[in-house]
Amino acid sequence: MSDADVELPEGIELAWGLRERPGKGPRRSLTLEQVVAAGIAVADSEGLAAVSMSRVAGEVGVATMSLYRYVPTKSDLLDLMLDTAYGGPPDPLDPDAGWRPALAHWATELLARIRRRPWVRHVPVGGPPMGPNQVRWLEQGLAALRDTDLRGTARLSTILLLSGYARTWASLTLDMAEAAVGSGVTPDEAGERYWRQLERLTRTGPYPELRRLMAEAAQDGDDEELDAEWxxxxxxxxxxxxxxxxxxxxx
Amino acid sequence: MSDADVELPEGIELAWGLRERPGKGPRRSLTLEQVVAAGIAVADSEGLAAVSMSRVAGEVGVATMSLYRYVPTKSDLLDLMLDTAYGGPPDPLDPDAGWRPALAHWATELLARIRRRPWVRHVPVGGPPMGPNQVRWLEQGLAALRDTDLRGTARLSTILLLSGYARTWASLTLDMAEAAVGSGVTPDEAGERYWRQLERLTRTGPYPELRRLMAEAAQDGDDEELDAEWxxxxxxxxxxxxxxxxxxxxx
DNA sequence: GCTGTACTGCTTACACCGTACGCAGAAGTT
DNA sequence: AACTTCTGCGTACGGTGTAAGCAGTACAGC
Incomplete structure (x- = not known):
């Protein structure tokens, strides 16, 4: 075997379309894309917890076990869903505008993608990012730093830093909003509710910084303020x- | 009801020890701390996937359903495990040293805590952070910025940024290491293996930045280099x- | 003391999950 | 036509979280 044959996880090869079908047996009635799209549809409308193999199979009109002809494991299906849910990176800005607007654009678009499909933050990560779209995002982020004099590892760390911040920020704001829903409060009150609960918990005990912060944060908390914090x-x-x-x- | 009675999730009240036992019925044979510690022990030795209610119950010598006298739901147990696994924040540095060493110390210690119990990154987050230790970490981080002139929300964003980076970084490095294990390669080769796989995937296609980066990253990749990137x-x-x-x- | 009550740990039962396995039939190859 | 390989599917298994009910225990009030 040449060095070209690096062992790749089956799910990754599937994601990149590297599994060629010999076309021997009967035609398949579905495509992998249809299966993944069905999973995404379920997650979109009923949340990630509703995504079970039988549910997805029903959505696409086949028996449960038929899905395993397309996907080796549920975890791989989730990985595929994640990768296509993010989608490809946005069109890059005018390169002449400089690296800073380019990176800001990149990160803000990443945040928007997570917000558009809030369930992606609940997909358990299974290994370092290797899906095709994730790799394209990485490439695009690195490209934003093309005209700087940063070393390669420095560029990588920067991209990692940005994506981590976007995911953390999305998780916190979405968690707060979802925790408020179901208690009959408007999404606007989501943050306020969280602060009130924290205030209750820290009432007794040494939390001077938190208490000062909460006094300050009580009056503002609308979407614009949240966006400013981001x-x-x-x-x-x-x-x-x-x-x-x-x-x-x-x- | 006064404004003192903010509705708190049951799991949160448990974590803060706000559920007083009336002491009417028979003595409990366990404490909540023992249950949580048993869960952590299982996760430490066999991973988070091995933490089931029956497994934890067996570990502590009671029947499965007995656990539900201590914990309303498995998700709450995981939240409690997470909070005690992180533990309290480290002792703050000498305040006269300034905010920068204080924050660096805070973030690096957070990274170390995640590394010490790698399963914490797999605990599904259920809402904004409200566990006692998580709140203490937050307080400690804010305190590091005490002598600066940053506004409250700015301090909060900074702490969020740091914790997000620590978690992202821990996840990536641990994922890479664990993906390499099980393929019979040493942990040192973990990063190298990842890069080789990425190289294989991006061989065809427009990934100029990634390919440049991989050529650069191929020769270095030991722990010191990783730490430098962090x-x-x-x-x-x-x-x-x-x-x-x-x-x-x-x- | 006795009785009521609230709590204990436990058993049983249920619905559902992911998936290993094997089978009949379909589509290519020889 | 024979063989091979793949398809979709049915069955089955071991496991999950947890709702409900049950006998026994410890305290409160009388």
Missing amino acids: RFGLDRILDGVAALVRDRPGG | RFGLDRILDGVAALVRDRPGG
Whole structure:
């Protein structure tokens, strides 16, 4: 075997379309894309917990076990759902605009994708990112730093930092909103409710910083304020990168 | 009901020890702490997937359903396990040393805690963080910024940014290491293996940045290099915060 | 003391899950 | 036509979380 034959997990090969069908037996009645789309449809309308093999099979009109002709395992199906739910990265901005708007665009679009399909944050991650769309996102993020003098590992760390922030931020805001729903409060009150609960818990005990923060945060908490906080963290990352790029001019 | 009675999820009240036992019936044979510790023991030795109600019950010597006298639901048990697995935040550094070492210490210790119990990254999050230890971590992180002139929401975003980075970084490195294990390769080769797989996938297709990066990353990949990459991202965040603090001197 | 009550741990039962296995039939190859 | 390989599917198995009910225990009030 040449060095070209690196062992790849079966699910990854499926995602990249590397499993060629010999076309010997009867024609398949479905495509992998249809199965994945059905899973996404269930998750979209009823949440990730509703995604069971039998539920997806029913959605697509086959028996439960037939799905295993397309997907080796449920976990692989979820991985595929995740990758196509993110979709490809957005069109890059005008490269002449510089790395900073490009990265901000990239990260903000990532946040938007998670918000559009909130269940993606609940998909258990099974290994380092290797899906085709995830790799395309990575490529696109690295490309935003093309004209800087950052070393390769530095670029990678930056992208990782940004994606981690987007996922963390999306999780927190979505968790807060969903925790508020089901208690009969409007989504606007989601944050406020969380702060009130925290205030109740920290009433006794040494939490001076938290209590000061809560007094401040009580009055504001609408969507605009939330968005401003997101942008704050984003700008801190980009400021940090900017400081480094300035420190090593003319690579 | 006064405003003191904010509805709190039962699991949260349990975590904070707010459920007082009337002491009417027979003595309980267990404590909540024992149940949680048993769950952690199972997760430590056999992974989070091995944590089932019957398994934990067996570990502690009671019947499965007896656990439900201590915990309303498995999800609550996992939340409790998570909170005690993180443990309390580390002792703060000398406050005179400034906010930057304090935050670096805080984030690095958080990373170490996740590494010590790798299963914590697989616990499905159920709502915004409200466990006692998580709140203490938050308080400690905010305290590191006490002597800066940052606004409250800015401090919160900074802490969120740091914790998100620590969790993302821990997940990636642990995922890579675990993906390599089971294929008979040493942990040192974990990163290298990942890059080789990525190289195989991106061989055909427009991935110029990734291919450049992989050529660079192929030769280095030991633990020291990994740690340097972690510190890079951390320093970028802190640089960004520093830029902001400098921009608003003497609040 | 006695009685009522609230709590204990436990057993049973249920619905559902992911998936290993084997089978009949369909579509290619020889 | 014979063989091979793949298809979709039915059955079955071991496991899951947990709702409901049950006998026994410890305390409260009388």
